[in-house]
Amino acid sequence: MGAGKTTIGRLISQSMDKDFYDLDKVIEDNAGADIPWIFEREGEDGFRKRETQALASVAQSDKGDSVLATGGGIVMREENRDILRENALVVYLYASVAQQLYRTSKSNHRPLLQTGDPKATLKKLFEVRDPLYREVATLVIETDSRHPRSVANKVLDAIKRHLKEETTTS
Numbered sequence: 001m002g003a004g005k006t007t008i009g010r011l012i013s014q015s016m017d018k019d020f021y022d023l024d025k026v027i028e029d030n031a032g033a034d035i036p037w038i039f040e041r042e043g044e045d046g047f048r049k050r051e052t053q054a055l056a057s058v059a060q061s062d063k064g065d066s067v068l069a070t071g072g073g074i075v076m077r078e079e080n081r082d083i084l085r086e087n088a089l090v091v092y093l094y095a096s097v098a099q100q101l102y103r104t105s106k107s108n109h110r111p112l113l114q115t116g117d118p119k120a121t122l123k124k125l126f127e128v129r130d131p132l133y134r135e136v137a138t139l140v141i142e143t144d145s146r147h148p149r150s151v152a153n154k155v156l157d158a159i160k161r162h163l164k165e166e167t168t169t170s
C-alpha cells in the first residue's frame with residue numbers, strides 16, 4: 001500500500017499511450033460501492049472474492065495491451081498470482097515500510113490501515129507480501145527516493161530494455 005501503483009500506472013499508461021485500469025476502481029464500479037463499504041459489509045474475504053473476479057475479467061477482456069494498477073493485496077491469492085504471471089508483464093514497485101507509512105498517512109481510504117498501529121500492520125503485510133511480489137514480478141523497481149515522474153521513467157526504461165532483451169534472445 002502506498003508504493004505508487006495507481007500514480008505510476010497512470011503516468012506510464014499516458015507515456016505509452018495505452019488504456020489505464022485501476023483494479024480498486026474496477027471493483028468499486030462493479031459493486032456500486034466504495035472499498036471501505038465493501039470491507040464493512042462483506043469483510044476482507046468478500047473484498048478478496050470481488051478482487052479475483054475483477055482481475056479475471058480484466059485479464060479476459062483485455063488483449064494485454066493496457067496498464068493495470070492492482071490493489072496492494074493482489075498477490076495474496078495463488079489464483080491471482082497465476083493470472084498475473086500468465087497475462088502480464090508484472091512490475092513490482094518496491095517501497096520501504098517507512099515510505100509506505102508516509103504515503104498512506106494522508107488518506108483514510110484503506111480499511112486495513114484503520115488500526116491503532118498502521119506501521120506494525122504495514123510491516124507485517126510487507127513481510128508476507130514482498131516475497132510473493134518478487135515471485136510474480138518480471139521487473140522490480142525501487143521507488144523510495146524518487147519523485148513519481150522519475151519512478152515512471154525508470155519503469156519505462158526497464159520495460160523497453162526487457163522487451164529488447166526478449167527479442168534478441170528469442
Ligand SMILES: Nc1ncnc2c1ncn2[C@@H]1O[C@H](COP(=O)(O)OP(=O)(O)OP(=O)(O)O)[C@@H](O)[C@H]1O
Pocket residue numbers: 001002003004005006007008024069070071072073103104110143144146147148151
Ligand atoms: N515515488 C513517490 N514519491 C512520493 N510520493 C509518492 C510516490 N509515489 C506515490 N506517491 C504518493 O503516495 C500516495 C499513495 O500513492 P498511490 O495511491 O499511487 O499508491 P498505491 O500503491 O496505488 O496504493 P494502494 O495499494 O492502496 O492502491 C499518493 O498520495 C501519491 O501521490
Ligand SMILES: O=C(O)C1=C[C@@H](O)[C@@H](O)[C@H](O)C1
Pocket residue numbers: 001024035070071072073074109110111112
Ligand atoms: O493492501 C491491501 O490489502 C489493500 C490495498 C488497497 O489497494 C485496496 O485494494 C484495499 O484497501 C486492500
Ligand SMILES: [Mg+2]
Pocket residue numbers: 005006007022024069070071
Ligand atoms: Mg492504488
